[in-house]
Amino acid sequence: MQTKKTYTLQEATKKLEHYCAYQERCHKEVVQKLTNMHMIPEAIDVIVVHLIQLNFLNEERFAKTFVSGKFKIKNWGKRRLAFELKQKDISKVNINQALTEISDEEYIGVFNDLAEKKAHSIKENNLLKKKKKFVDYFLYRGWESHLVYDKANELIK
Known part of the structure; x- marks a missing residue:
């Protein structure tokens, strides 16, 4: 026992x-x-x-470091970041504040670089299947659908 x-x-x-x-x-x-x-x-x-x-625990600080780390290292989009923070019971205010830490220029820049790399790395001859793989990859990582579909149509022809 x-x-x-x-x-x-x-x-x-x-x-x-x-x-x-x-x-x-x-x-x-x-x-x-x-x-x-x-x-x-x-x-x-x-x-x-x-x-x-004693400031060992601070949700605002946690949310900011979480967003910063996952965006820079795992290249997650804002939708995935917000979802993951909601799963951890972080308040909407702290989530929104953390997401505003990412500048729009940096966000779009990371997305464009990632999209270029992904489009070239997909080994598929069928255009529709290639587009689907591209779109699925980015939607799973929480990037906004309008960005993903626009980029897919632009890069995969």
């Missing part, structure tokens, strides 16, 4: 301070971690408040 590890309030608080200091976290991730540590709801509330007061 395995006994589950129990934590005192102080031990759990220290553990979560390190957890949040290592990487930006959202409230949902922290609550999930505490739940997995078998903490009671009252203790979870106390620890989350403590982390917010």
Whole structure:
């Protein structure tokens, strides 16, 4: 029989301070971690408040770093970024604020570069299938459909 590890309030608080200091976290991730540590709801509330007061936990900061990282590294579009943040229970205000951090010029520039590369990399002779692969690739990554369809019609002829 395995006994589950129990934590005192102080031990759990220290553990979560390190957890949040290592990487930006959202409230949902922290609550999930505490739940997995078998903490009671009252203790979870106390620890989350403590982390917010000491600025270990900040949803606005989390949203901005999440958007910046996923846009620059994974080349996600704004729709996918907003969807992923909603999944993490981030408020609409913080989502919109984070998305405005991406300039329109940079956004369109990244999309155009990515579209050029993708159009040349698709090895398909049938034009309709090639367009479908192109469109599916960008829609899955959350790019706006009007951008995707316009670019597909422009590049794939």
